[in-house]
Amino acid sequence: MTWVTGADGSPYGVTNLPYGVFRQNGGRSRIGVRIGSWVLDLAAAETAELVLAAGTLCRPVLNDFMALGRPQWLAVRQRITELLTDPAHRAAVEPLLVPLDDVELLLPIEVADYVDFYSSEHHAANVGQIFRPGQPALLPNWKHLPIGYHGRAGTVVVSGTPVTRPTGQRAAAEGPVTGPSVRLDIEAEVGFVVGVPSPLGARVPVDDFADHVFGVVLVNDWSARDIQAWEYQPLGPFLGKSFATSVSAWVTPLDALADAFVPAPDQNPPVVDYLRDVPHLGLDLRLAVEWNGEPVSQPPFATMYWTPAQQLAHLTVNGASLRTGDLYASGTVSGPERGQVGSFLELTWGGAEPVTVGGESRTFLADGDTVTITATAPGPDGTTIALGEVTGTIRPAR
Amino acid sequence: MTWVTGADGSPYGVTNLPYGVFRQNGGRSRIGVRIGSWVLDLAAAETAELVLAAGTLCRPVLNDFMALGRPQWLAVRQRITELLTDPAHRAAVEPLLVPLDDVELLLPIEVADYVDFYSSEHHAANVGQIFRPGQPALLPNWKHLPIGYHGRAGTVVVSGTPVTRPTGQRAAAEGPVTGPSVRLDIEAEVGFVVGVPSPLGARVPVDDFADHVFGVVLVNDWSARDIQAWEYQPLGPFLGKSFATSVSAWVTPLDALADAFVPAPDQNPPVVDYLRDVPHLGLDLRLAVEWNGEPVSQPPFATMYWTPAQQLAHLTVNGASLRTGDLYASGTVSGPERGQVGSFLELTWGGAEPVTVGGESRTFLADGDTVTITATAPGPDGTTIALGEVTGTIRPAR
Incomplete structure (x- = not known):
């Protein structure tokens, strides 16, 4: 159960949490995670030390985060789940949610081969x-x-x-x-x-x-x-x-x-x-x-x-x-x-x-x-x- | 005619001037140009403002320099030729020559496709x-x-x-x-x-x-x-x-x-x-x-x-x-x-x-x-x- 409005029961509930890269109003590219019809701004979340991934969530593509390896992937996913489910985090996290309708989605990875x-x-x-x-x-x-x-x-x-x-x-x-x-x-x-x-x-x-x-x-x-x-x-x-x-x-x-x-x-x-x-x-x-x-x-x-x-x-x-x-x-x-x-x-x-x-x-x-x-x-x-x-x-x- | 010892008459004379990337003693990757059996350290040359290429010669691969386009390629090539042929530049440039035998040559470009x-x-x-x-x-x-x-x-x-x-x-x-x-x-x-x-x-x-x-x-x-x-x-x-x-x-x-x-x-x-x-x-x-x-x-x-x-x-x-x-x-x-x-x-x-x-x-x-x-x-x-x-x-x- 997440405190995010409308996300429970949607196909983008708290068990999904796909990653992407977005920007608003032509601004800089930011990593986010989707929850319901919102994007949680992970660059802002890492800057605020709500989630820690060696700074990789502040990059313009997912590559550096993906390079960290599975233990880190799991730890970050678990921490995001906590942030989105524990009402104690709501006050800090809710301001970092951006409506999906307000963002432009970008190529999430720099493709190697x-x-x-x-x-x-x-x-x-x-x-x-x-x-x-x-x-x-x-x-x-x-x-x-x-x-x-x-x-x-x-x-x-x-x-x-x-x-x-x-x-x-x-x-x-x-x-x-x-x-x-x-x-x-x-x-x-x-x-x-x-x-x-x-x-x-x-x-x-x-x-x-x-x-x-x-x-x-x-x-x-x-x-x-x-x-x-x-x-x-x-x-x-x-x-x-x-x-x-x-x-x-x-x-x-x-x-x-x-x-x-x-x-x-x-x-x-x-x-x-x-x-x-x-x-x-x-x-x-x-x-x-x-x-x-x-x-x-x-x-x-x-x-x-x-x-x-x-x-x-x-x-x-x-x-x-x-x-x-x-x-x-x-x-x-x-x-x-x-x-x-x-x-x-x-x-x-x-x-x-x-x-x-x-x-x-x-x-x-x-x-x-x-x-x-x-x-x-x-x-x-x-x-x-x-x-x-x-x-x-x-x-x-x- | 170049003032670089042994380069005239070699197949790496001043009309050739190929670019590469080298390092010494495991140090950082540097762009260089070959003249005879020497490498002219172009990162050092650009730092010393002997040649100017928008800072691209200080990068670890040739890509940013190559992206500048043909007018810049020609201007840099002409300038390097001047540096290696005009004896007036010898005092400033000669210290930037590294013997080829002393360097490790690296992949010169980051390959895209x-x-x-x-x-x-x-x-x-x-x-x-x-x-x-x-x-x-x-x-x-x-x-x-x-x-x-x-x-x-x-x-x-x-x-x-x-x-x-x-x-x-x-x-x-x-x-x-x-x-x-x-x-x-x-x-x-x-x-x-x-x-x-x-x-x-x-x-x-x-x-x-x-x-x-x-x-x-x-x-x-x-x-x-x-x-x-x-x-x-x-x-x-x-x-x-x-x-x-x-x-x-x-x-x-x-x-x-x-x-x-x-x-x-x-x-x-x-x-x-x-x-x-x-x-x-x-x-x-x-x-x-x-x-x-x-x-x-x-x-x-x-x-x-x-x-x-x-x-x-x-x-x-x-x-x-x-x-x-x-x-x-x-x-x-x-x-x-x-x-x-x-x-x-x-x-x-x-x-x-x-x-x-x-x-x-x-x-x-x-x-x-x-x-x-x-x-x-x-x-x-x-x-x-x-x-x-x-x-x-x-x-x-x-």
Whole structure:
């Protein structure tokens, strides 16, 4: 029970407490934590010595705080919980609450490296069937390792940032043509933010996941399918992805998701040693995709074949180091049903089966379209917590 | 003519002047410029107001200086030239020269995003023939756009850093096995370092190359061919590359390479508008690869099919922004002859044709092997300038 008005019973109650970065009236960037429809100004709280985190809460991004490590993450979370639940603190803390409507939310982390995985079996199989009909839906390596690649860290933007339609080359009968993408798509994903780094040449064991990963963001990995299809052989996606990747403004700490861990799908064939996680746990995050305000899909993250712990172990098995601010995304989240897919490529089966949005028959994104991805997760005692949203509106190509 | 002892006539004369970051006795990181076998301490020079660059020469990496833009790059270069050539400055400047033997060279830039291209026709054709015998050597897209992908910025290391042999999965008859790479290779490349950023949603025209790119480094993009071969379908190289990418400690400013621009190979079919550069210029950089001290190859950068200006225009045509510190590498530099290839994959034709190194028959890298890549370029008045070196020694897998 919190003394903050309206927060109890909301999906941003005292068991959630996601971190973000905000500013008011163009002022300086400040770290805050969300409670109900308020932001608790943690920079002010640390300055007032109400919470102590070695000064890291007074920085303009979460990185230095995330680098402190799990014992500090837990201690700060516990202290914030005390401040928001014990009425004795109300007089000191209430002046530090800012209405959410009065703030601008900023990119909460400085992204170091951005990696995108491809870990939904349903998504990979759908893509395989759409692009390689008549062949095996999955490539031979897919069940042996979590396929991933590096994306562009410099174009990771916060939810709400407009997305300019990318221009590029696409294949045509007469040869490649250059122009604005005509198959602009979304990818609904979940991203994991690394707090604690690891040294070059060492690997992070699958069991150390919670010691390195600070929290979770929602991700929309915007994708220009026509640009991607022409460019991706043999070195993978490049300009079809690198124009923008949107992330939610709120970073939900892993510790808020303790009740959301659930057994992940069985893996057959058995995985090699460095990928064996016991228990083999995924996260019961329930995503929802809205296209211009209409719900079009509910991707279930619990169906992901590869778990975030396996992804982290794979990412570092070759000795690659982790840096604070590394972001790795799950890959498109798609469940077994058409209404559970995380891309419009799948929703419209390669554009061949349009859907009705706003009374119109639609396949890929039009200028002016807005896509919003949200998610919820089980919280303690039957409650539900929300993971913020990632939204973006398409602007015409320049 | 410089008054610095021994610098005239050396490949690090006053027409070269590459920038780097050094420290002495574990002290703080300082920006310097190389002249002969000395480093001019630019942090000290700026503190003494001998050269002015808005304080950016007192920082621990080159990024803030590189962000100032070309007029400032030229002004600082001109001023350093004055200091090193006018005997009137000798008394003030000579105490700021540090013997190269007394310093440790550090990573000169904070790498933002790292992109690797694939722009040598000879290399792409060799790889095609090795991996897809009997099929067309180049894929259909190759001559229409400079193929590229994002690499791991966090594992870019300075020349001299030991490289731990990566562990990972590779294909075997009985299914994938996990272990240290058995096909560890080099890729001799040239890297371009971005100084001036560009906004999200805008493109950088091919003609604006010299306004954004500050300089050039040598790159060894170490590659585990066995890991790469198993993982790369369909999203490209990942762990086969991400364990380490070595760069030279010296960043050669583009302005030192004015005499090295030469017409690049004709492009047929003609390229699309945004890739058309007039004049179409490459760089006459002459690379040399030594394997345990033995020269094994001399890759000619002038043979590259795609130019660095075209690569930059391509990288941003979709609206992707540039950040100061972005690094994009050319891809493996291979000329038409076997003695001009930039990888041991090509040198030994996929391992089928071993070479003799140190009296032994060799294919890929063994533990303890050292590879050093150097390069020279034409300077003014028939002189030759050197581009430093990128070297690394293989340590056993952990």
